[in-house]
Amino acid sequence: MLNILTSKTNTIGQTKLNLLVIPVIGKTVLKSLEKSGFKDSLHHHLNFADLTDQAGSSVLFYPQDRKFTERILLVQLGKNKNTDASKTIFKAIGAHITKHATTGIVLPAGQEKILAPKILSNAFKDSFRFHEHRTKLEDADKHKLETLVLFSDKKIDNEIKEALVFGEALQTLKQLAHRPANKLTPTTLAEAAEKVGKENKFSVKSLNETDMAKLGMGGILSVSKGSDEEARMILMDYNPKAKKTIAIIGKGITFDSGGISIKPSKDMHEMKFDMIGGATVIAILQIASALKLPLHLVGIICASENLPSGKATKPGDIVKTYSGKTVEVLNTDAEGRMVLADGIAYAQKHYKPNFIIDIATLTGSVVGALGTKITGAFGNNSKNNKDFAKATQDCGEDTHFLPLYTGYSEEIKSSVADLANIGKGAGAIAAALFLYEFIDKKIPWLHLDIAGTAWDKDGPTGVMTHSIIHYLRTLPKR
Numbered sequence: 001m002l003n004i005l006t007s008k009t010n011t012i013g014q015t016k017l018n019l020l021v022i023p024v025i026g027k028t029v030l031k032s033l034e035k036s037g038f039k040d041s042l043h044h045h046l047n048f049a050d051l052t053d054q055a056g057s058s059v060l061f062y063p064q065d066r067k068f069t070e071r072i073l074l075v076q077l078g079k080n081k082n083t084d085a086s087k088t089i090f091k092a093i094g095a096h097i098t099k100h101a102t103t104g105i106v107l108p109a110g111q112e113k114i115l116a117p118k119i120l121s122n123a124f125k126d127s128f129r130f131h132e133h134r135t136k137l138e139d140a141d142k143h144k145l146e147t148l149v150l151f152s153d154k155k156i157d158n159e160i161k162e163a164l165v166f167g168e169a170l171q172t173l174k175q176l177a178h179r180p181a182n183k184l185t186p187t188t189l190a191e192a193a194e195k196v197g198k199e200n201k202f203s204v205k206s207l208n209e210t211d212m213a214k215l216g217m218g219g220i221l222s223v224s225k226g227s228d229e230e231a232r233m234i235l236m237d238y239n240p241k242a243k244k245t246i247a248i249i250g251k252g253i254t255f256d257s258g259g260i261s262i263k264p265s266k267d268m269h270e271m272k273f274d275m276i277g278g279a280t281v282i283a284i285l286q287i288a289s290a291l292k293l294p295l296h297l298v299g300i301i302c303a304s305e306n307l308p309s310g311k312a313t314k315p316g317d318i319v320k321t322y323s324g325k326t327v328e329v330l331n332t333d334a335e336g337r338m339v340l341a342d343g344i345a346y347a348q349k350h351y352k353p354n355f356i357i358d359i360a361t362l363t364g365s366v367v368g369a370l371g372t373k374i375t376g377a378f379g380n381n382s383k384n385n386k387d388f389a390k391a392t393q394d395c396g397e398d399t400h401f402l403p404l405y406t407g408y409s410e411e412i413k414s415s416v417a418d419l420a421n422i423g424k425g426a427g428a429i430a431a432a433l434f435l436y437e438f439i440d441k442k443i444p445w446l447h448l449d450i451a452g453t454a455w456d457k458d459g460p461t462g463v464m465t466h467s468i469i470h471y472l473r474t475l476p477k478r
């Protein structure tokens with residue numbers, strides 16, 4: 001983890017820096033720096049540097065007196081008050097922040113408490129490297145940022161503490177997600193959850209295949225049949241004495257080949273990321289415990305591999321889920337909804353939740369509809385949908401609610417079973433409708449399809465973690 005320090009702006013010069021980042025608005029130096037010893041130097045560079053008024057424009061220069069910093073980066077925030085200053089700063093900083101061991105960032109007055117956690121979130125994201133299996137690192141592979149100093153004239157200790165909580169949890173998520181399938185199985189995912197639970201004082205247990213067979217969990221067991229690795233239903237329980245119970249259910253497919261309905265080989269290695277929904281649930285419980293949220297949170301991870309073999313489920317097979325409903329498996333690559341169906345039914349029967357959230361890398365269809373920057377969301381309660389959309393907006397995460405259009409419900413009916421596991425089109429909606437078949441209609445429910453946003457070229461993004469926690473914090477007040 002990064003070493004995070006805070007200091008007042010009048011102390012700039014007392015800490016030796018490799019890089020100092022100074023936001024400016026137009027050609028105006030922030031008021032907090034007007035009394036600094038290098039004010040004249042800043043004004044000189046503002047007047048003569050190629051710094052435009054466009055947000056994100058930046059200029060790097062080397063001060064003559066390098067006693068306190070080797071480099072100064074001026075970053076233009078622009079005059080539009082609706083611009084997200086944290087995104088502007090980090091877009092301009094880019095690779096600079098990863099090249100220097102000690103970096104300082106001056107926080108604009110009035111935005112300190114908002115910007116501090118956002119800047120730290122970006123810093124943690126940019127500083128993460130997965131090197132568990134590297135025997136030798138080149139200089140280019142190493143992340144040099146060791147210490148980040150935030151200069152602020154307002155006290156931001158609580159914001160720093162909270163940002164560290166999120167940073168540690170997201171590091172857990174990313175470490176797990178990066179592990180390949182020969183290193184992370186449903187069993188080792190369960191062990192990782194148990195470790196996090198022990199460290200953060202919430203209980204964790206898991207059901208093995210013998211347990212699930214006795215309970216009649218045909219959904220998840222139909223997915224794991226083709227693999228030699230046993231499935232696990234991982235059950236995490238935080239603060240059970242609280243009045244409101246929220247069930248958060250994650251898809252934890254530690255490798256998804258598609259099964260008999262096998263995927264194309266191109267980019268199949270990325271299917272180790274098909275457990276990110278489950279890893280997100282671990283991160284959320286970790287954060288909730290650290291922040292002492294006054295809710296009873298039940299985290300359920302439906303963990304399995306999906307592989308082809310002589311034992312694997314075949315297209316046309318009919319399975320009986322934990323709810324008692326039967327499903328005709330028309331496509332074994334629509335496995336996420338099968339495991340989630342059992343997780344949802346188990347949560348409702350054993351925990352009687354007041355609210356259910358599921359999160360899953362569920363459909364390629366949502367990627368076609370929304371691309372890789374917007375998470376697809378569905379819900380059965382318009383007020384909750386609006387509130388969650390507001391939470392995602394507050395956290396800077398782009399989400400779009402798609403219609404839970406029941407006109408497509410007939411397309412997931414089967415002539416030989418209660419349901420078919422795919423429809424004829426509108427794949428993201430069909431998958432949501434399939435899950436809705438297992439939801440008690442009296443219970444508010446959110447379904448988050450993160451297939452397009454769960455990872456990018458740099459690996460797992462941690463998408464929706466901030467938004468879910470932000471949303472959960474509003475629930476005790478209702």
